[in-house]
Amino acid sequence: MPRWGxxxxxxxxxxxWGCTIACKEEHFLPPGVFFNRVLIGETxxxxxxxxxxxxxxxxxCSEAACVEACPTGATYIREDGIVEVDxxxxxGCRACLVSCPYQQRTYYDQEVKDREYxxxxxxxxxxxxxxxLYPFKVGTVIKxxxxxxxxxxxxxxxxxxxxxxxxxxxxxxxxPVNARVFGDLNDPDSEVxxxxxxxxxxxxxxxxxxxxAVYYID
Amino acid sequence: MGKIHELVQxxxxxxxxxxxxxxxxxxxTRQREWIDKKGIFLWLAFFFSExxxxxxxxxxxxxxxxxxxxxxxxxxxxxxxxHVLYLGQPTRAWRMFMKPNTSELARGMWIIGAFAxxxxxxIVTAGGFNMVFNTIMAILCLLIISHGFATMNxxxxxxxxxxxxxxxxxxxxxxxxxxxxxxxxxxxxxTAGFASGMEIWAEVFFFAYFLCLLLxxxxxxxxxxxxxxSIKNLTNEExxxxxxxxxVGLGVVLPLILTLIMWGGDTNGFLxxxxxxxxxxxxxxxxxxxxxxxxxxPLI
Numbered sequence: 001m002p003r004w005g006x007x008x009x010x011x012x013x014x015x016x017w018g019c020t021i022a023c024k025e026e027h028f029l030p031p032g033v034f035f036n037r038v039l040i041g042e043t044x045x046x047x048x049x050x051x052x053x054x055x056x057x058x059x060x061c062s063e064a065a066c067v068e069a070c071p072t073g074a075t076y077i078r079e080d081g082i083v084e085v086d087x088x089x090x091x092g093c094r095a096c097l098v099s100c101p102y103q104q105r106t107y108y109d110q111e112v113k114d115r116e117y118x119x120x121x122x123x124x125x126x127x128x129x130x131x132x133l134y135p136f137k138v139g140t141v142i143k144x145x146x147x148x149x150x151x152x153x154x155x156x157x158x159x160x161x162x163x164x165x166x167x168x169x170x171x172x173x174x175x176p177v178n179a180r181v182f183g184d185l186n187d188p189d190s191e192v193x194x195x196x197x198x199x200x201x202x203x204x205x206x207x208x209x210x211x212x213a214v215y216y217i218d
Numbered sequence: 219m220g221k222i223h224e225l226v227q228x229x230x231x232x233x234x235x236x237x238x239x240x241x242x243x244x245x246x247t248r249q250r251e252w253i254d255k256k257g258i259f260l261w262l263a264f265f266f267s268e269x270x271x272x273x274x275x276x277x278x279x280x281x282x283x284x285x286x287x288x289x290x291x292x293x294x295x296x297x298x299x300x301h302v303l304y305l306g307q308p309t310r311a312w313r314m315f316m317k318p319n320t321s322e323l324a325r326g327m328w329i330i331g332a333f334a335x336x337x338x339x340x341i342v343t344a345g346g347f348n349m350v351f352n353t354i355m356a357i358l359c360l361l362i363i364s365h366g367f368a369t370m371n372x373x374x375x376x377x378x379x380x381x382x383x384x385x386x387x388x389x390x391x392x393x394x395x396x397x398x399x400x401x402x403x404x405x406x407x408x409t410a411g412f413a414s415g416m417e418i419w420a421e422v423f424f425f426a427y428f429l430c431l432l433l434x435x436x437x438x439x440x441x442x443x444x445x446x447x448s449i450k451n452l453t454n455e456e457x458x459x460x461x462x463x464x465x466v467g468l469g470v471v472l473p474l475i476l477t478l479i480m481w482g483g484d485t486n487g488f489l490x491x492x493x494x495x496x497x498x499x500x501x502x503x504x505x506x507x508x509x510x511x512x513x514x515x516p517l518i
Contacts, residue, residue, distance in 0.1 A: 041244050041518050054518045056243070065375065071323035072313040091313055092306015094251040095323055101375035103243055103514060107251060109306065119224065139306025204517060208374060 002184035003062075003081035004146055004161065005213035006172070007195045008055050012179035015040055015053045019171035019180065023057075026147060026170035028130025031115045033106050035144035036171050055179070057171065058083065058104040058144035059204065059212030066096035066105065075141075081185070081213055082146050090140035097141055101208045105143045108136045146182075147171075162191065185213060246447040246513035249376055253509040259304035261509055264366030265502055267297030267330075268388070272396020274337065275359035276419075281347045284407070285400045290337045293362060298330060322369040329365065333358045363392030370509070377441055378448030378512040383434035387504075390430045394423035395501050398494040405487040413490060414483040420493075424477050428470055431504065444515045451511035460503050469500020 015038050023029070023036040039054045060083045066075050067083065074089035075096050085096075097105040106112070113136070116123050123131075136142050147169035154160075154167020162183035165173040172180040183192035192215070195201060201215030241247070252260050270293030277285025302308045314327040333355075340346035340355055361368075367388035370379040397419055405413040435452075438445040452461045476493040480486075 037242070039242075039244055039518055052518050056517060065373075069321050069323075069373070071317060071321045071327070072310070073317045073320055074313075089310070089313060090307065091310045093304075093314075093323060094257075094306070095321060095369065097251050098249055099373050099375060101514065102517060103247065107306065109256075137307075141306075205515065 001079050001186070002161075003186045003213065004060070004151070005081070005183065005185035005192050005215065006057075006146075006169075007181045007183075007192045007201055007215045007217055009179045009181075009195075009199075009217050010053055010055075011218045012177045013038070013053045013055055014177055014179075016176060018174045018176060019055055019057075022170040022174035023144070026150075028127070028134045030112055030127075031117055033108075033112060033142070035104070035106075054204075054216065055171075056102065056104070056204075057214065058146075059102055059210065059214045060144075060146060061210035061212045063209055063211045065099040065101060065208065065210055069095040069099035071095065078148075080151075082148050083143070084145050084148065085141055085143060087137040087140040087142075090137070092139040092141065094141060101205055101210065102212075105141050108138060108140055108142045110138050113138055243514065243517045245516055246444055247516070248451070248510070249512050249514065252370075253506070256304060257509075259300050260366075261502075261505055263297050263300035263304060265297075265505055266300060267293055267366060268363050268392040268501075269395045269399060269498070270294070270297055271333070271359040271362035272392035272394070273399045274396070275356055275363065275393060276397045276400045278347075278352050278356055278359070280400065280412075280416075282400060282403070283341065283346075285403055286337070286341050288399070288403070289359075289396065290334075290341060293337075294330070294334055297362075298334075322365070322372050326362075326365045326369065329358060329361045333362055360389060363396075364388045366505075375514055376448075376512040377445040377515075378438050378508065381434060381438040381441060381445065383430060383437045384508075387427075387430040387434050390423065390426045391501050391504065394427045395494075395497055397423055398490070398497050401485075402487070402490050402494050405485065405490045410485070413487075414485045417480055417483045417485050421477055421481070424473055428474075431465075431470070434508075444513060447513050448511045451513065452507050454511075457507050457511060461507050464503020465500060465507060467500075468496045469504055472496040473500065 017038055019036045020034060020038060027035060029035065035057060037056045039056055041052045042049055043052055044050055060081055062081060064077060064083050067077055071093060072089045072091055074086045075083065077083050094107050097107055117127060118124065150169065151161050151167055154164060159167035161167045168182050172182045181191050181195060183190040185192060187193065195217055196215050199217035201217050203212040203215055251257055270289045273285055273292065274289030277289060302311045305311055314324045317324050318328050336355060340351050364385050367384045371384045373379050397416065401413050401416045401420060404416060435449055439449045451457060473493050473496050476489050480489055
């Protein structure tokens with residue numbers, strides 16, 4: 001069984017926010033909701049200062065704080081390592097949201113649902129279509145799922161996640177500089193493992209002991 | 219235009235509580251889900267559960283049935299109900315009973331369930347005040363008093379909540395407020411001697427509460443940089459008045475003055491009432507600022 005993971009090369013990232021937009025498009029996310037973000041900061045002091053660009057998404061941790069906090073088992077880790085929310089079981093207590101050190105979850109309430117991309121003009125056909133195609137349940141928590149639908153559909157067609165675009169998360173396929181690589185962390189010969197080994201991939205905020213499946217290289 | 223402005227206000231309120239894309243998790247970022255908007259229910263639920271269970275706990279020692287009944291009712295009907303109202307899907311609250319091995323929240327549901335059933339039995343049974351019952355109920359009460367802050371305490375991402383002193387502070391404040399409610403009940407029921415006799419415990423719990431509060435601030439300040447940020451937030455523009463007037467003024471200074479006035483058991487009903495009101499306001503303020511000031515560590 002694979003364990004899906006991602007490697008992000010922060011030196012390659014040009015902060016185009018393509019991943020953020022592709023993700024919003026893929027999941028029909030309402031205004032103000034992001035499963036992918038790009039953080040931009042600085043480190044050091046002039047003249048030895050440098051710019052930091054970190055694309056951020058759910059880390060699909062193997063020791064996920066959100067899973068430990070969930071009182072109903074609605075948040076769970078699939079066999080392939082993807083952390084998902086079963087919205088039929090979620091009670092909307094938001095313990096997962098508060099527990100996540102990466103703050104990668106969003107509470108989907110009526111106010112979020114009612115947001116329009118063109119305020120005061122009603123929802124567009126695309127937004128209405130999105131509510132049908134990708135319905136979120138009000139009063140539950142939503143998050144990145146590594147585009148598990150794409151992965152599953154693609155694999156049914158015999159495609160390989162990480163190699164074939166149709167079977168790879170939208171944020172990876174959109175990246176114009178190939179800063180993101182997706183693959184199987186359990187496969188020692190996978191591209192993700194090669195990059196982690198060769199470029200000493202780091203997990204974000206490792207001190208929380210959550211064992212993220214997203215690694216950063218530079 | 220108005221609608222756009224409204225949306226922008228909703229997403230990025232001028233009080234700074236909203237997300238600013240360039241600040242989000244780049245600076246210490248405040249937790250919002252358990253205190254802002256509907257999160258206020260959780261703050262109230264923790265408070266009512268605490269004072270209800272605190273009252274029940276202290277009543278056990280005095281075998282004071284009216285205190286048991288009131289404590290039981292407050293815990294279940296104010297604490298429990300408000301807890302459920304906070305949920306995004308209240309009708310699914312029963313699901314939390316099904317997975318007691320998952321989290322503090324789920325275990326809390328079982329504890330409250332056991333408290334409801336055994337407490338009811340203790341209240342309706344003629345010989346309810348026996349050693350076994352009292353011990354079990356006392357343990358359940360302590361677990362309920364600390365339940366709110368215990369669910370916060372396990373969240374490692376927020377150092378202000380995972381501070382060592384959070385649980386002792388919670389337990390002592392619960393017993394302190396519960397003791398105050400019972401003392402007022404004793405005073406208004408005409409048993410002045412009983413109320414006067416309880417004053418020694420008021421003195422003890424007041425100083426224990428004050429000590430826990432100081433240790434919480436000191437411990438969190440020294441625990442980590444982010445803990446220090448959270449403590450600094452207690453005096454930011456938004457929380458300064460609540461911290462000073464609520465936590466310090468009403469939670470510590472006024473109760474101290476009233477305790478000194480009634481020192482040695484020279485109590486009267488009005489002063490006990492005044493101290494109870496002050497202590498409740500101080501406790502609410504203390505819980506509010508602790509919940510509101512906690513921040514996450516920046517990601518990069």
